[in-house]
Amino acid sequence: MNPVESPAYLARQPILDSHQGIFAYELLFRDSPDNRAVIHNGVRETAQVLENVLNNIGLARLVGNHKAFINCSRQMLLDGIFGPLDSDRFVLEILESVSAEKDIVEIVKKYHARGFEFALDDVVFEPENLKRLEEFFPYIKYVKLDLIENSPEALKAAVPYFKERGMMLLAEKVETEEEFKERLSEGYDLFQGFFFAQPEIVRGKRIDGSLAFILHLLQFLRGEPSFTDIEKVFSEQEALSKSLVQYANSQKSYRRRPIETVQDAIAWLGIPQIRDWLMLLLYAQPEMGGRAQGTALFQNVSQRACFVEALAEDIDAEGPLSAQAFITAIISRMDALVKAPMPTILEDLKVDKEITQALLHGSGKLGTLLALAEAVENDRQERVGTLMKRLSLSNENLVKALNAAYGNSHG
Missing domain, CATH: 1.10.3210 (Hypothetical protein af1432)
Structure with missing residues (x-):
């Protein structure tokens, strides 16, 4: 890392299964140890996250034997910065701002052929948005639905729609036990949100x-x-x-x-x-x-x-x-x-x-x-x-x- 740059910190938030056991971690860029994100340049930020994961902190210490979800913008896909990653360990999370343009779909297809799993982030379940994303569907394993951006009716309707296409549903921004139980009963597979754990800056933690x-x-x-x-x-x-x-x-x-x-x-x-x-x-x-x-x-x-x-x-x-x-x-x-x-x-x-x-x-x-x-x-x-x-x-x-x-x- 260039000596004049300030060090990149790393936060992670657990993604839990239906038993509230850890399924994966989402790794997030933080530019200070107070756990606030100030994003200036998505490509550089994600590159710093990856540098920290691969070189400084180590994947095993960060996520154990679980998967790591990493944010993935249009520019990151075009720049090919995910090449060095282990396809068994990393899930590439396509941000909501990315549309299924032909060249982007081709890149996703190539990564998928190498064994990478993909997630769609912050999906709003309404027809116009689904049409914008549907070219990605053959390569998507996880769909993240934001509980705040989607109505209860949309959250419920999304379950059969995506399950029929072989995708797992992840409820984002779960903030209460009631929300967790409701989504669980509807058939959601995975859960993420402040009810379980806020993103935490990674520090060593000792066992008593x-x-x-x-x-x-x-x-x-x-x-x-x-x-x-x-x-x-x-x-x-x-x-x-x-x-x-x-x-x-x-x-x-x-x-x-x-x-x-x-x-x-x-x-x-x-x-x-x-x-x-x-x-x-x-x-x-x-x-x-x-x-x-x-x-x-x-x-x-x-x-x-x-x-x-x-x-x-x-x-x-x-x-x-x-x-x-x-x-x-x-x-x-x-x-x-x-x-x-x-x-x-x-x-x-x-x-x-x-x-x-x-x-x-x-x-x-x-x-x-x-x-x-x-x-x-x-x-x-x-x-x-x-x-x-x-x-x-x-x-x-x-x-x-x-x-x-x-x-x-x-x-």
Whole structure:
């Protein structure tokens, strides 16, 4: 970068799926760290975003293993600045100001042939505007509809129109839970807006030691340790020990006297209940954004963890796979709550190498189990079959795991 230029900052805003898990990030230019955008020259701004992504900050730190949406003006397409990008990772978002002129459509077609996905930004669902854009339609994967610029009737009518053309719908500027639920019920796939998260300037974010310890404890308890071993581990964390005793006393069960020691609390509660308590504790941590444990996301995490754990037990009954699978599933949705990229989270948690590889690259049996859980959640039957075959699992295994995960309210 030229020394006389001021540095380019970078903001990102999450794009969430129907479970409020992170699907992608939109990367946005910011010319100061106070999170205000002053756009002078769209091509230069986007080029600076890309320079920051590729050279200075790094794509993995910014978006983990998710996709990155990048704004894309007419001039940017003509200038061909997206050539160096990884087509598997970047989605090119065609701005509302771009019309489907013949030369622009040809460029989009070439990028599409290279494997790039395209999104249409700020679509206003009315006939004249659709006619202006329809030449782009064969190359578009995502359509972003602004909740402010479109009427409720238009937002509803857009769903069958675009779904019939094989596109996913993304609701932009979702500002309330009511708006989120309404669009979700209408069939929207993805969501973005201040209700979930404002664009944030990217800074390093550390995970608190207690959160890492809770994860360590959860994995430790999966190994069926003795009560003596559990007590020893709890004794390393005085605050957590006190919390466990308080929790044991809060349970409405008949006891002759209050529980005063960690030993008594462990004996009274038993390992399954301690695990449930730790899960609740995990999602009550300040790093988790203060979300209530009753959210759909928390339920999804619990169910996913039980599902992959049950399958892992069928694959490797004696080994560590089931314990690893359980923790992998828990961490897999953590970026949505912590709002930090997965590589940063993993660096702080210091988990097993196999777990790290599964979460970052989808590799190994753990990565395949996680992919299977996602396929089940998204009702992708063909992919479910493929992944089960890869893991040598039967329909019977699948049914048992589904019952373990969804037949119970907790794991």
